Amino acid sequence: MKRIPLALAVLAVALAPASSAFAxxxxxxxxxxxxxxxxxxxxxxxxxxxxxxxAVTGEVNGVAITGLLPIGSYPTGFLQTPNDxxxxxxxxxxxTRDFDHDGVSFALKNGDDVNLNDTLLQEYAxxxxxxxxxTDSVTVTEVPAPEPGSLLLLGTGILGAAGVIxxxxxx
Numbered sequence: 001m002k003r004i005p006l007a008l009a010v011l012a013v014a015l016a017p018a019s020s021a022f023a024x025x026x027x028x029x030x031x032x033x034x035x036x037x038x039x040x041x042x043x044x045x046x047x048x049x050x051x052x053x054x055a056v057t058g059e060v061n062g063v064a065i066t067g068l069l070p071i072g073s074y075p076t077g078f079l080q081t082p083n084d085x086x087x088x089x090x091x092x093x094x095x096t097r098d099f100d101h102d103g104v105s106f107a108l109k110n111g112d113d114v115n116l117n118d119t120l121l122q123e124y125a126x127x128x129x130x131x132x133x134x135t136d137s138v139t140v141t142e143v144p145a146p147e148p149g150s151l152l153l154l155g156t157g158i159l160g161a162a163g164v165i166x167x168x169x170x171x
Contacts, residue, residue: 025143032136074105098140
């Protein structure tokens with residue numbers, strides 16, 4: 001009878017999905033002549049290679065990012081259309097693009113807004129209330145997450161170790 005729970009635990013681990021779970025978290029950093037920043041995007045996959053960014057944290061020139069701007073709210077400027085907050089990952093054809101032309105926009109604690117975008121296969125950052133545009137070097141990296149099966153295996157191992165310790169204490 002004591003082996004039935006163990007057999008059920010082994011069966012649960014064996015039947016756990018072993019899919020490769022991609023995180024919806026991306027670290028980003030950008031550098032330019034006048035401003036630079038870094039942080040983390042939280043995103044939802046759209047079923048293809050694109051992700052809709054749903055949250056952002058970090059800072060630009062030492063000023064904290066307060067949140068993502070709603071889609072279509074970033075003002076247009078030179079070679080710029082309203083933001084769509086889409087991250088293209090992996091890179092698209094024609095270069096190492098991580099954003100589309102419309103870009104990803106977020107607000108800073110000092111009241112300025114920033115838009116990271118890819119226009120004419122060049123990455124740009126637009127920042128400040130004056131919409132100052134500069135060419136930037138932008139890096140976006142996916143943050144790996146453990147597979148659900150691995151976490152389940154770790155959890156059952158911990159439960160097994162706790163059971164062994166409990167059994168020795170009770171004996």
